[in-house]
Amino acid sequence: MTEKALQQLKTAETEKISHLDYFNIGITVDCVILGYEEKELKVQLIKSDMQEYSGLYSLPGDFIRPDEDLEAASYRVLKEKTGLDDVYLEQVRTFGNIFRHPSGRVITVAYYSLIDIKNHKLQTDLNELHWHPVNEIKKLAFDHKLILDTCLHRLRQQVMEHPVIFNLLPEKFSLRELQELYEAILGVELDRRNFRKKISIKDWLLDIDEMEHNVPHRPGKLYMLKKQFRNKSVKTGAVLQFA
Amino acid sequence: MTEKALQQLKTAETEKISHLDYFNIGITVDCVILGYEEKELKVQLIKSDMQEYSGLYSLPGDFIRPDEDLEAASYRVLKEKTGLDDVYLEQVRTFGNIFRHPSGRVITVAYYSLIDIKNHKLQTDLNELHWHPVNEIKKLAFDHKLILDTCLHRLRQQVMEHPVIFNLLPEKFSLRELQELYEAILGVELDRRNFRKKISIKDWLLDIDEMEHNVPHRPGKLYMLKKQFRNKSVKTGAVLQFA
DNA sequence: AATAAATATGTACTTATTACACATTAATTT
């Protein structure tokens, strides 16, 4: 923003556009909270109780407080809705069409978060949020279907380049579980041998010399993500990548 | 955003957080306007006239008007600053740290734009913006260095996957010019033969059977980008890519 | 006419991707 714009603002009360008008835009964060269960990618949704969208679900979100960073606002929403605070979270895009919200001008910054549904700290009873398989979602309140699709698109990009997918799995997992998760996110079938070769080349995994338990077939080996690849955000330091 | 948040807002005047507080956040767009000239990537900057940042340059930007879409706001800034309106423009990220702006709480949505410096419609005399080679920029006002770096990082990603780079070139260009542009953006040297092979495989270019003029060496052939690859935004339809 | 500087082009080598089959192990069934 230029000084010119600020001057405009400071003297705005004497002009047509009033000072207040510039601040008459609400700004929120919306969170696409993703989990993985029963070979499906799922998202937390709440039933919209706005008349305009009765019967439709919407994404959890809230206004950004004037004394709160963007990331702090989305972490707060996450903590309120899931009880979790040490989670992967990434900004995706800001949505600001004039008529996107029936109650007035509201611009929203969309984040997506990846959590382990089996995390024992996860509390789903804090509110009226429930898991919904993303593939079954046809329509959402507001522009939330667009927001969801944009986040899923970004997730698919990230997954091909960075080890972010592990945030959706328990600490220990088998190669089969990992492959099924890739397949669920990318919507493709992968060849087991080629998949294992590719993962092996990445050198992300630690063989912890344990086996699966309670599976109705021959148990597979368990692995963990090496510590140096654990990420709570891809963006951390990312702008320095080419510096 | 949930209905609960709206309820909170509607009844806010009876509570500690006043209704006005929620709207007491300014929201702007900032534009990283990029061009290419003399084998260098350049960005349009204006000298900051804020006391806090005297002597430093900053990115062009402005407040979003209450009746204006996000994209409309950034197109408006672009049109005001360059006279151009048919340009490549893409949202990159929203920056909202509490103290990023000395005059108050201002959240900004960053866009980057790619323009052809030799476009005859370009008017650089509309304002006090000037081109600065991005590699020589060490410090900017506000958090604008971070915004610039984030946009450049995104540009480098896009360039590897999509034919966006052509927005920085005149309609007709030689393979040498194209290669030098890739080298400037990616900060690497490329092998001429391998580069040409890769470009040829992409099948982006139309051989228009013309040669360079006024070059102090053997002229090369000129090419154009095929029409179907002309993009004013990578995001157009992108969310449907995996649908 | 000679020189300089850039264009234009192809091949061998290495690395990555894809397609594909069989022996092994543990749980389950008979």
Add this chain to the structure above:
DNA sequence: AAATTAATGTGTAATAAGTACATATTTATT
């Protein structure tokens, strides 16, 4: 206890993509 089932675990050949590298050609300049 033996047979069956269902998944794990592994390797190789074929193809495609990426990398390294040199020479003849064309135009402008000297």
